[in-house]
Amino acid sequence: MRAPIVAALLGLSLAACESGPRANLFVVLPNPDGTSGAISVDDGRKVVVLDRPYAASQLRSGVAESVDVSEQDVQAAFGPAIAARPILPARFRLYFMLNTDQLTTESEVLYLSVFEDIRRRTVYQVDVVGHTDTVGTRSYNQQLSSQRATTIRDRLVKDGLQPGSITVSGRGEADLALATADEIYEPRNRRVEITVR
Amino acid sequence: MKCLTILGLRRLAAAAALSVGIAASLAVTAPPAAAQGATIGQVKTVSGQSFIVRGGARLPATAGDLVVEKDVIETGGDGSIGITFVDNTVFSTGPNSQVALEEFRFDSSEFQGAMVASVSRGTLSVVSGDIARTSPGAMRVRTPTTVLGVRGTRFLVRVGDDR
Numbered sequence: 253m254r255a256p257i258v259a260a261l262l263g264l265s266l267a268a269c270e271s272g273p274r275a276n277l278f279v280v281l282p283n284p285d286g287t288s289g290a291i292s293v294d295d296g297r298k299v300v301v302l303d304r305p306y307a308a309s310q311l312r313s314g315v316a317e318s319v320d321v322s323e324q325d326v327q328a329a330f331g332p333a334i335a336a337r338p339i340l341p342a343r344f345r346l347y348f349m350l351n352t353d354q355l356t357t358e359s360e361v362l363y364l365s366v367f368e369d370i371r372r373r374t375v376y377q378v379d380v381v382g383h384t385d386t387v388g389t390r391s392y393n394q395q396l397s398s399q400r401a402t403t404i405r406d407r408l409v410k411d412g413l414q415p416g417s418i419t420v421s422g423r424g425e426a427d428l429a430l431a432t433a434d435e436i437y438e439p440r441n442r443r444v445e446i447t448v449r
Numbered sequence: 450m451k452c453l454t455i456l457g458l459r460r461l462a463a464a465a466a467l468s469v470g471i472a473a474s475l476a477v478t479a480p481p482a483a484a485q486g487a488t489i490g491q492v493k494t495v496s497g498q499s500f501i502v503r504g505g506a507r508l509p510a511t512a513g514d515l516v517v518e519k520d521v522i523e524t525g526g527d528g529s530i531g532i533t534f535v536d537n538t539v540f541s542t543g544p545n546s547q548v549a550l551e552e553f554r555f556d557s558s559e560f561q562g563a564m565v566a567s568v569s570r571g572t573l574s575v576v577s578g579d580i581a582r583t584s585p586g587a588m589r590v591r592t593p594t595t596v597l598g599v600r601g602t603r604f605l606v607r608v609g610d611d612r
Contacts, residue, residue: 334541
């Protein structure tokens with residue numbers, strides 16, 4: 253009976269330090285903004301939807317029951333898995349001057365922060381995807397978007413990234429950040445999106 | 450004593466994560482290991498006894514390893530593995546865990562895909578990515594007795610010994 257006392261002293265809940273077999277446990281965590289998505293738990297007889305932070309379901313002998321969990325319970329039951337979580341992927345949008353593969357002044361600064369982000373990671377993969385606005389033909393824009401992406405890729409490699417860790421593609425005017433009619437100048441669509449993970 | 454063991458493991462994992470962080474620099478990044486089939490993700494964090502089981506071979510996992518569909522992640526008593534997939538889904542397991550990457554398809558231009566992972570034991574932390582956004586039911590996590598459907602969220606799964 254000493255285990256519960258030790259648990260209390262350590263600030264852990266009994267649920268996390270249960271003796272006997274450990275039940276299957278499913279917990280929804282909050283997003284950084286405090287909201288959450290949802291998971292549905294189907295045990296073959298019924299479906300339980302967990303759709304708020306720290307909503308949890310425990311399965312004992314095949315029977316799902318709702319349980320309350322605290323942050324401490326979560327740390328006690330899942331600490332190592334949470335500690336092993338990789339740095340989450342980050343996305344950057346670099347903008348280009350009209351009809352060029354040259355970055356705007358603001359995006360030159362952002363380019364440096366892409367590097368800062370990569371430096372935090374032990375290993376990395378980078379996707380570089382080019383886009384244009386709707387001025388010009390589709391085929392011209394396809395080529396321009398590829399050129400923008402390739403320019404950024406080459407620069408990343410020149411600045412020290414491994415070529416094998418970078419993928420490059422161009423989406424032309426097929427994937428507008430801001431929907432417009434054809435032949436519309438839109439600086440926010442002239443961009444390269446970089447995902448670092 | 451179970452509680453103390455859990456705490457001990459947490460400290461170990463935290464220490465390992467810290468040392469990985471200190472070692473991090475662009476210069477030390479190893480080239481990605483070769484893997485057959487389309488790459489679906491990359492191992493980002495490793496500690497303790499951690500393996501990728503591929504076609505019957507049990508390979509010690511290393512940060513930078515590429516993973517492919519059908520790989521099985523396995524950890525021992527002091528192990529953990531973190532993986533980021535190409536759709537930006539993020540998995541990490543605790544000790545004594547086994548997670549099979551049964552199905553993974555993702556078309557980044559059409560933004561469509563499907564993912565099925567199976568947890569047969571241990572703990573798994575998930576931050577869902579683009580696949581879970583494509584359609585309801587596109588991402589599922591199975592356990593021996595349940596099926597989880599994922600709608601864009603962070604969640605945790607433990608498969609214990611009482612199922």
